[in-house]
Amino acid sequence: xxxxxxxxxxxxxxxxLELPYPPSANHLYRRVxxxxxxxxxxxxxxxxxxxxLAAAGVRRFDGPIRLQIEIYPPDRRRRDVDNVQKAIxxxxxxxGLYRDDSQVAKLEVERRGVVRGGRLLxxxxxxx
Numbered sequence: 001x002x003x004x005x006x007x008x009x010x011x012x013x014x015x016x017l018e019l020p021y022p023p024s025a026n027h028l029y030r031r032v033x034x035x036x037x038x039x040x041x042x043x044x045x046x047x048x049x050x051x052x053l054a055a056a057g058v059r060r061f062d063g064p065i066r067l068q069i070e071i072y073p074p075d076r077r078r079r080d081v082d083n084v085q086k087a088i089x090x091x092x093x094x095x096g097l098y099r100d101d102s103q104v105a106k107l108e109v110e111r112r113g114v115v116r117g118g119r120l121l122x123x124x125x126x127x128x
Contacts, residue, residue: 013126015058020048021074021118022087042087049091061098064105066125071111074118081109088120097124 022028028042038046069088073079089101098104 013061015056015122015124017052017056017058017122017124019052019088019091019120019122020045021072021120022084022091024079024083024087026083028087028090045087046091046094049088050095053092053095053097058095058097060096061103061124061126063103063126065098065103066106066108067104068108068123068125069110070121071109072113072115072119072121073111074114074116076114079111081111084120085109088122 022045023039023041028039029036030039031037069085071081071084085107089104092098093101
């Protein structure tokens, strides 16, 4: 979902998306000789995120953004929330949400309850 919220003179663009649960950072890349490449699992995830962004008609942000991520893991195994951030941020950049993940001025990540299959809820905000 994409929409504008007005706060005084500045208009704020707010996008809310649901994404699939990403592969762990431990499974995102693989080494081939001296090179580090994105894994097959990482490529599949990135392609799914790109398709979701395209279907939602999301346009690229050019300025700083605030990103809130709610993580709903697929099971009760111990997981570090920072292990999912790399896959999410790289996939959003690859999908054209922003030029570079250095545009993320504020990042909030919160783990929530278990959901079968796992999922992520994202809220992206930027002043336009």
